[in-house]
Amino acid sequence: MAVAEARAVRPATKRRGYLRRKLHEARNEWTAYLFLSPGLVLFFAFFVYPLIFSFWISFHEWDILQPQKPFVGLQNYRDMLHDTGFIASIGHTLYFTVGTIPLELAMGLGIAVLLNAQVRALGLFRTMYYLPVVTPLVVASIIWKWVYNTDYGLANYYLLKFHLINQPLLWLSSGRTAMPAVILMTVWKGVGFYMIVYLAGLQAIPAQLYEAAEVDGAGPFKRFWRITVPMLAPTTLFLLIISFIGSFQVFTQIFIMTQGGPPGPGGATTTIMYYIYRSAFVFFQMGYAAALAYALFAMLLIFSIWQFRYYMRQAEA
Amino acid sequence: MATSQTAQEIGHLSPGAAAPAIAVPRRRRRPKPGRGVRYAILIAGAIIFIAPFAYMVTSSLQPEGRMFQNPPQWIPTQPTLENFRTFLGISNIEAHTNSQANVGTATVLRWFFNSFFVSSTVTFGQLFFSSLAAYCFAKRTFPLRNFLFFLGLATMMVPGQVTIIPTYIIMKHIPLFGGNDIFGVGGHGWIDSYWVLIVPSLVSPFSIFLLRQYMRSIPDELIDAARVDGASEFKIYRKIVIPLSWPALAAVAIFTFQFFWEDFYGPLIYISSPSLTTVPLGLALFVVKNRTAWSVLMSGSVVATLPMIVVFLVFQRKFVQGISLQGLKG
Numbered sequence: 001m002a003v004a005e006a007r008a009v010r011p012a013t014k015r016r017g018y019l020r021r022k023l024h025e026a027r028n029e030w031t032a033y034l035f036l037s038p039g040l041v042l043f044f045a046f047f048v049y050p051l052i053f054s055f056w057i058s059f060h061e062w063d064i065l066q067p068q069k070p071f072v073g074l075q076n077y078r079d080m081l082h083d084t085g086f087i088a089s090i091g092h093t094l095y096f097t098v099g100t101i102p103l104e105l106a107m108g109l110g111i112a113v114l115l116n117a118q119v120r121a122l123g124l125f126r127t128m129y130y131l132p133v134v135t136p137l138v139v140a141s142i143i144w145k146w147v148y149n150t151d152y153g154l155a156n157y158y159l160l161k162f163h164l165i166n167q168p169l170l171w172l173s174s175g176r177t178a179m180p181a182v183i184l185m186t187v188w189k190g191v192g193f194y195m196i197v198y199l200a201g202l203q204a205i206p207a208q209l210y211e212a213a214e215v216d217g218a219g220p221f222k223r224f225w226r227i228t229v230p231m232l233a234p235t236t237l238f239l240l241i242i243s244f245i246g247s248f249q250v251f252t253q254i255f256i257m258t259q260g261g262p263p264g265p266g267g268a269t270t271t272i273m274y275y276i277y278r279s280a281f282v283f284f285q286m287g288y289a290a291a292l293a294y295a296l297f298a299m300l301l302i303f304s305i306w307q308f309r310y311y312m313r314q315a316e317a
Numbered sequence: 318m319a320t321s322q323t324a325q326e327i328g329h330l331s332p333g334a335a336a337p338a339i340a341v342p343r344r345r346r347r348p349k350p351g352r353g354v355r356y357a358i359l360i361a362g363a364i365i366f367i368a369p370f371a372y373m374v375t376s377s378l379q380p381e382g383r384m385f386q387n388p389p390q391w392i393p394t395q396p397t398l399e400n401f402r403t404f405l406g407i408s409n410i411e412a413h414t415n416s417q418a419n420v421g422t423a424t425v426l427r428w429f430f431n432s433f434f435v436s437s438t439v440t441f442g443q444l445f446f447s448s449l450a451a452y453c454f455a456k457r458t459f460p461l462r463n464f465l466f467f468l469g470l471a472t473m474m475v476p477g478q479v480t481i482i483p484t485y486i487i488m489k490h491i492p493l494f495g496g497n498d499i500f501g502v503g504g505h506g507w508i509d510s511y512w513v514l515i516v517p518s519l520v521s522p523f524s525i526f527l528l529r530q531y532m533r534s535i536p537d538e539l540i541d542a543a544r545v546d547g548a549s550e551f552k553i554y555r556k557i558v559i560p561l562s563w564p565a566l567a568a569v570a571i572f573t574f575q576f577f578w579e580d581f582y583g584p585l586i587y588i589s590s591p592s593l594t595t596v597p598l599g600l601a602l603f604v605v606k607n608r609t610a611w612s613v614l615m616s617g618s619v620v621a622t623l624p625m626i627v628v629f630l631v632f633q634r635k636f637v638q639g640i641s642l643q644g645l646k647g
Contacts, residue, residue, distance in 0.1 A: 022460050029459035031550040039450040040465070042520040047472045050483035057483060064486070114359050127633070128363040131370055134625040136579035138597035139618040142604050143369045146376075146611060152385055154372060188366065196637055249476050252581045256601055280482050281586055293479045304474050 054290045062287035069287070076291035086292060088267075089275040092179065096271060097247040099183035100190070105239060107187065108194025113228065115195070116202045126199075130192035137189065141256035144185040148172050148257075172258050175268040182253050182269055194239060201235035202228070241307050248300055249273050272296050377401070377616035384611050400616035425599065425617070432596040433624075435514045436577040442519040443573050444566055450520075451528035452558050456540060466529075469522040485586060488513045513587045514595075518577065524569045531565035532558060567635045575625060596621045 058076055062069045080086055115125055132140060147154045148171035156168040171181045205228065213223050251273040254260060260270035260278070276296070280289035371391070376384050377400050378393045405425050453459070454466050488507040491497060496504020507513040535558060543553050559566070584598040594602075600617055603610075629636055 029457060032453045032457040032459040032462075035449040035453050035550070035554070036465070039446045039520045039525065042446070042517070043469065043472075043522070045487075046484060046517040046520075047475075047480065047522070048468075050480035050487065051472075051475065053483040053487070054480060057486070062486075064489075111359070111362065114355050117355065119355070119359070123633075125359055125363060126637075127630075128367050130629070130636075131626070132366060134575065134629045135370065135622050136597055136625060138579065138581050138601050139373075139622050142600060142614060142618050143373045145604065146384070146615075147369050147372070152387060152389075154368065154389055157387060157389060188369070191366075200637075245474075245476060252597075252601075255581075255585070256604055259605070276482075277582075277586075280485075286482055286486065290482045293482060297475060297479045300476060301474065 054293060057287055058291035058294055060287045062285075062290070064284045064286055072287070076288045077295075079288065080291060080295060085270070086272075086275055089270050089272045092269060093248055093250070093271045093273075095179055096183060096186075096250055097244065099180065100186050100247055101240065101243050103183070103187045104190050104194050104243060105236065107191045108239075109198050109232070111191065111195045112198035112202055113224070116199060126196070129195055132189045133192040135189070137252045138256060140185065140189045141253045144181075144188075145172070145257050147185075148181050173262050175262055178258055178262055178268045182250075182257060185257070186250070186253060190243075197235060197239060198232065201232045205231045237307065237310070241304065244303060244307075245300060248296065251277065373615050373618055373622075376612055377619045379612065381610065381612040384615075400612045401620070403610075403613045404617045404620065427592060428594050428596045428599040429620075431511075431593060432578055435511065435595065436574050438515050439518045439577050440570050440573045442515070443521055443524050444570055446520050447524035447569065448528055448559065448562065448566065449554065451525045451532055452554050454525065454529045455532035456535070456537070456558070469525060473522045473526065481582070481586065484517060488517075488587070508587055509589050509593060511593065514583055518583075521573070524573065527569055528562060528565050532562055535561050564635070564638060567632065568638060571628065571632055571636060574628070578625060 059071060059073060060069045061072050061075075111129055115122055119125065135143075146152075150156060150168050150170055150173070153171070155171065156165075159165045160168065169177055171177050209227050209231070210223055213227060218226065250271050254269050254271055254274045255277075258267075258269040260267040260274050262268060272292070273296075276289050276292045279285045279292060372389065375391055375393055378396045378398070379390060379400075380395060380397055381400065381403075383390055454462065485508070489505060490501035491506040491512075492499050492501040494504070494512070495506045495508065495510065497506050498504075507516070539557055539561075540553055543557055548556070579597055580595075581597040581601060584595045585601070588594060588598060600614070600621060603614055603617065
């Protein structure tokens with residue numbers, strides 16, 4: 001490899017030799033391809049090919065039970081625009097996203113800041129806040145389904161006891177409270193992760209910054225807004241991107257806690273992923289579901305590019 | 318001493334960047350005011366966070382039916398393991414109505430075996446294939462390297478579930494498996510088998526990326542010296558790269574195992590035989606179809622969570638490191 005690098009360093013005087021050099025390099029580095037080959041084969045078989053195949057499927061009426069899979073052109077994409085269920089599911093997904101992410105970011109940062117000063121039993125606190133993260137999502141959903149039980153759930157019992165509500169809430173069975181209930185459960189499950197990432201970010205901020213600000217007479221709130229928050233911007237952006245992609249794919253909680261319900265126009269908790277799942281694996285409309293999946297992909301892609309450009313601009317500034 | 322060691326390791330984990338010291342609070346000159354408030358908030362928050370979890374544990378230890386009484390009982394008055402016994406004795410949950418095969422042969426223990434088998438196979442596979450690829454991307458120069466690397470990075474943006482519909486169709490048409498002929502027609506292929514849960518998951522661009530970032534910090538001199546001494550590429554990988562990448566490998570192993578232990582979507586779509594049911598799928602079908610046996614369900618939830626908690630407590634430091642490794646590279 002040292003040899004290869006030395007060659008690369010030498011200024012490329014002749015363009016003619018380029019191809020020959022590359023071929024030579026490839027021959028020298030055949031073990032690199034050998035090491036890569038299992039990964040590459042799997043990668044192309046299960047990432048690249050499905051991505052292309054999915055696009056192909058989305059132009060067909062592809063029922064897994066029917067032998068005929070007629071080509072329908074853009075019909076699936078056109079249907080999507082008039083599919084009130086799908087449009088409602090976009091709204092529900094946005095509701096979920098806007099409900100969870102700010103709460104998770106704010107609470108994660110808050111707990112991290114509280115823990116970052118010399119706190120006794122840091123390990124114990126960290127474990128307690130992190131426990132929900134290691135709890136399997138299916139289990140977390142089961143626990144909270146019971147917490148939200150109208151007659152015997154913890155939520156209603158303690159809210160009534162402390163006179164915060166006058167009569168039991170229906171939680172998962174009411175169109176108004178079902179989504180907030182799912183959001184709360186998701187925040188509970190996720191905050192520990194945000195806390196740990198923010199703790200790592202906080203500890204990378206040089207202490208001198210705070211000391212200098214303190215000397216200049218900046219109070220704790222000013223120090224928080226002028227030092228902590230801007231210094232954590234890269235961490236926040238990282239968390240924002242991964243939580244956005246995660247939120248758009250929310251599924252398990254919905255499947256277990258509400259099944260997309262409560263029943264009503266579109267179901268108050270039917271998210272995009274749940275809608276795609278039902279189209280593909282309950283109604284077997286694979287072609288339509290593939291088109292829906294591509295729409296989801298496009299939404300995420302636009303958001304990711306926008307995020308990435310924002311991130312780059314921040315990094316340059 | 319323990320903390321400074323952690324700090325050292327973390328510093329080692331993030332080459333180049335300012336080394337963050339995990340779990341080492343910055344030294345303050347003087348005690349801060351409002352210390353009591355700080356603890357009050359932290360303790361109140363911790364109680365709220367731990368409460369649903371604690372309720373799961375206490376409910377699992379109480380007689381069936383106690384959950385259907387108010388007020389909620391936090392400390393079991395008549396502790397019993399009956400629910401656990403019932404749960405582990407369940408064979409073939411009624412929920413599996415869509416399968417005709419193997420009725421009555423699968424027990425709950427089988428779910429745990431399936432989950433453990435799939436998670437550990439995928440974890441070992443990913444460690445091996447991803448570390449091989451990561452080493453090439455980190456330390457070798459070869460044509461198409463950057464193209465392939467950025468192709469991998471780009472697909473990390475693609476939500477995994479977008480490819481699940483085509484993958485399902487591909488799996489259904491794997492030739493010569495599950496009653497398929499050589500053209501992949503006639504049977505169900507890899508659907509409803511271990512293959513479908515394991516093979517597509519054996520490589521992950523994310524693991525490769527994480528390992529590659531870490532392996533870049535291995536000094537080139539070490540590798541070149543070994544090469545001069547006539548070590549084969551595989552020997553360099555095995556004797557130098559792998560031992561030096563241990564912290565990153567541990568982080569990837571923990572994340573991968575955890576991810577596949579709790580994976581629900583894959584088994585839900587691909588698996589219909591009771592004998593291939595995994596723990597999350599089994600529990601989910603139980604709750605969706607079997608609406609009354611909540612105490613038994615809670616004991617099942619406890620058993621399903623226990624391995625994750627043990628892994629977390631044993632590898633807590635690695636967990637925390639792994640997450641910061643992930644976060645700071647973003």
